[in-house]
Amino acid sequence: MKIIHLLKHGMHGNGHVHVAVDLACAQAAAGHEVWFVQGWGSYDELLARHGVGVVSLTAAGGLKGAPACALEVLRLVRRTRPDVLHAHMMSSAVFGFLAGVATRTPLITTMHNSFDRHSFLMRLGRKVVAV
Numbered sequence: 001m002k003i004i005h006l007l008k009h010g011m012h013g014n015g016h017v018h019v020a021v022d023l024a025c026a027q028a029a030a031g032h033e034v035w036f037v038q039g040w041g042s043y044d045e046l047l048a049r050h051g052v053g054v055v056s057l058t059a060a061g062g063l064k065g066a067p068a069c070a071l072e073v074l075r076l077v078r079r080t081r082p083d084v085l086h087a088h089m090m091s092s093a094v095f096g097f098l099a100g101v102a103t104r105t106p107l108i109t110t111m112h113n114s115f116d117r118h119s120f121l122m123r124l125g126r127k128v129v130a131v
């Protein structure tokens with residue numbers, strides 16, 4: 001199975017990032033082809049050591065960069081043709097939803113912070129995992 005994890009960032013000290021990193025490494029160890037797509041991150045070397053492809057989005061960051069970031073995600077999805085997209089943050093859910101609709105790739109979201117005002121965006125996923 002080909003899996004793309006989408007995150008705004010992959011910085012140390014964020015529980016949702018730690019869950020995504022652990023999940024990506026476990027999936028790669030199980031023989032899946034896994035990418036970790038982020039704006040910037042702390043775990044690039046760790047992910048690479050576990051066979052996870054790391055892609056840094058050049059356009060990530062703020063509303064000004066959102067259209068370019070969405071286009072970058074869409075191009076990556078078209079190029080890699082994953083079986084599933086997995087978004088762990090609200091902005092990644094939006095980018096994943098757009099890319100998923102355009103390529104007919106299912107989006108799974110993980111709701112890490114249900115108390116956030118904009119957490120309703122996680123409902124864009126075909127399936128929502130709640131932690």
